[in-house]
Amino acid sequence: MGDKVVLAYSGGLDTSVAIRWLKEERGFDVVALTVDVGLDRDRETLQSRALAAGAGRFLWRDAQADFIRHFAFPALAAGAVYQGHYPLATALSRPLIAKLLVDAARDEDAQAVAHGCTGKGNDQVRFDVSVQALAPELRIVAPLREWDMDREGEIAYAQEQGIPVPVTRESPYSIDANLWGRSIECGVLEDPWQEPPEEVFEWTRPLEQTPDKPAYVEIAFERGLPAALDGRETDPVTLVQTLKEVAGEHGVGRIDMVEDRLVGIKSREVYEAPAAVTLLRAHEALEQMTLSRDQRRLKARIAQEYAEVIYYGLWFTAHHQDLAAYVQSTQRHVTGAVRVKLHKGQAVVVGRKSPKSLYDFSLATYDKSDQFDKAAAPGFIHIWGLPVRVQAQAQMLEEDQE
Ligand code: ARG
Numbered sequence: 380m381g382d383k384v385v386l387a388y389s390g391g392l393d394t395s396v397a398i399r400w401l402k403e404e405r406g407f408d409v410v411a412l413t414v415d416v417g418l419d420r421d422r423e424t425l426q427s428r429a430l431a432a433g434a435g436r437f438l439w440r441d442a443q444a445d446f447i448r449h450f451a452f453p454a455l456a457a458g459a460v461y462q463g464h465y466p467l468a469t470a471l472s473r474p475l476i477a478k479l480l481v482d483a484a485r486d487e488d489a490q491a492v493a494h495g496c497t498g499k500g501n502d503q504v505r506f507d508v509s510v511q512a513l514a515p516e517l518r519i520v521a522p523l524r525e526w527d528m529d530r531e532g533e534i535a536y537a538q539e540q541g542i543p544v545p546v547t548r549e550s551p552y553s554i555d556a557n558l559w560g561r562s563i564e565c566g567v568l569e570d571p572w573q574e575p576p577e578e579v580f581e582w583t584r585p586l587e588q589t590p591d592k593p594a595y596v597e598i599a600f601e602r603g604l605p606a607a608l609d610g611r612e613t614d615p616v617t618l619v620q621t622l623k624e625v626a627g628e629h630g631v632g633r634i635d636m637v638e639d640r641l642v643g644i645k646s647r648e649v650y651e652a653p654a655a656v657t658l659l660r661a662h663e664a665l666e667q668m669t670l671s672r673d674q675r676r677l678k679a680r681i682a683q684e685y686a687e688v689i690y691y692g693l694w695f696t697a698h699h700q701d702l703a704a705y706v707q708s709t710q711r712h713v714t715g716a717v718r719v720k721l722h723k724g725q726a727v728v729v730g731r732k733s734p735k736s737l738y739d740f741s742l743a744t745y746d747k748s749d750q751f752d753k754a755a756a757p758g759f760i761h762i763w764g765l766p767v768r769v770q771a772q773a774q775m776l777e778e779d780q781e
Pocket of ligand 1: 467469470501502553554555562563564638648
């Protein structure tokens with residue numbers, strides 16, 4: 380008997396062909412593992428597809444709750460968004476899938492793990508680096524990096540080998556989806572000048588078809604984590620699913636960007652992330668009210684660093700742990716509720732409240748109840764402006780005359 384490999388199986392053409400290829404060309408006994416992070420796929424179909432392709436065993440893990448709780452929500456609390464736009468849905472799922480691959484490999488006494496990533500994307504890096512961190516003894520096989528079949532070649536191989544491939548609705552796009560968001564690449568999208576055709580979107584309505592009447596949602600956070608929706612305590616998965624529906628209905632969360640991949644390529648990426656976009660806006664609004672100016676300034680920088688850690692596949696690192704500890708500490712008073720108006724593609728925060736609010740009406744108001752000590756303002760300005768005046772007189776005013 381040959382070595383055993385656990386393959387991260389999505390049920391698509393690539394990984395279905397990979398099962399047969401690992402078995403026939405590399406002599407592996409193949410275990411197919413599907414990790415459900417919010418796939419719109421059903422277990423029975425995938426199981427029979429994997430077995431028909433040649434897998435000796437099929438495993439299914441429902442990881443939706445773990446994904447939201449331990450990956451998506453911590454990233455939300457951090458405010459992690461890559462290059463200003465991408466809420467990192469695909470990137471966040473990779474370390475979790477890698478962890479479950481490693482667990483399965485150990486359960487199954489496998490010597491190797493495999494994935495269906497290509498040789499020029501970020502996902503291969505995230506999988507490989509995560510597996511190497513968790514289980515340095517495991518071999519990693521990436522069939523798509525080794526064979527030189529293109530899509531046509533894969534289909535031909537599948538036909539010749541009699542693998543039932545999902546050619547039901549052959550899509551020119553490469554799609555990855557989980558509860559936090561959908562990532563769409565390839566096809567006409569590779570021309571950055573072309574508007575994404577409507578067919579690439581599944582979770583969000585086009586603006587022309589969104590309701591004229593806005594929807595309002597109230598999201599409550601406890602210590603930086605979403606806890607309730609419209610006044611009702613809601614578990615993380617339901618909360619994200621519900622927001623995905625409502626916000627998607629109003630066309631919120633479409634993202635079209637040119638992104639810098641870790642491997643140095645610029646690529647055009649289209650995303651749908653209605654829940655993530657809405658939650659990020661709401662969470663930030665609550666931080667505006669509950670964090671000091673200094674906390675907000677540093678946290679905004681940490682957010683960028685955090686996003687890069689996730690994007691670059693560095694989840695299982697001490698650096699990530701350090702950043703996470705900082706973020707968690709900042710969230711201890713980020714408790715309260717935010718009201719968001721969803722309308723015509725926008726998620727706009729229209730109200731916020733918190734028992735830990737730093738907003739003080741009697742300081743902010745311009746009406747008679749004003750408590751701010753205006754008489755102290757000139758003294759404050761005198762000291763604040765002191766270095767400015769000194770430098771202006773010693774250097775800047777003279778420069779003007781030169
Ligand atoms: N560019 C995104 C990222 O690196 C999305 C990748 C999408 N993957 C896919 N198989 N379509 O996170």
